[in-house]
Amino acid sequence: MAALRRRGTPPARLLLALLCWALTSRCTGATAVQPPSVTLLQTPERAPRPGDSVTARCEALSTLPELTLIYWLGNGSFVEKLPPAAAAREEPVREEPRGAGVMLRRDLRLEPFSAHHSRTTFSCVVLSPLGAHTTDLRWPPPAPARG
Incomplete structure (x- = not known):
């Protein structure tokens, strides 16, 4: 060197x-190397309430899985740093072969869900030497009040 x-x-x-x-x-x-892309961002069907156990799922397709990272951010910071301590955590990455690439999946667990989480912008980020793709999580709207 x-x-x-x-x-x-x-x-x-x-x-x-x-x-x-x-x-x-x-x-x-014929194997073309493509930038990674988020293909699915799955949230609960109903708006979470404080105290709920909530899981959000992010899936991304990568042609270079060994060089690709998939992770969650909350307001631009790693989710483990968000208050309350240990309430937000990422599950291990799961890989599943798909055609010429690999589907990477990473779940975000919020346990217990808090009002702070509902005001946080969570983003799924997939990053490789070929590029990056970020998708923001949108919580379902709250159910209308019964009157």
């Missing part, structure tokens, strides 16, 4: 060259 620096090749350029090589070596025949 020191020899590369002396010749004027910074480590970042070397890393980029290796990454590009890895991507092109994965693209063979």
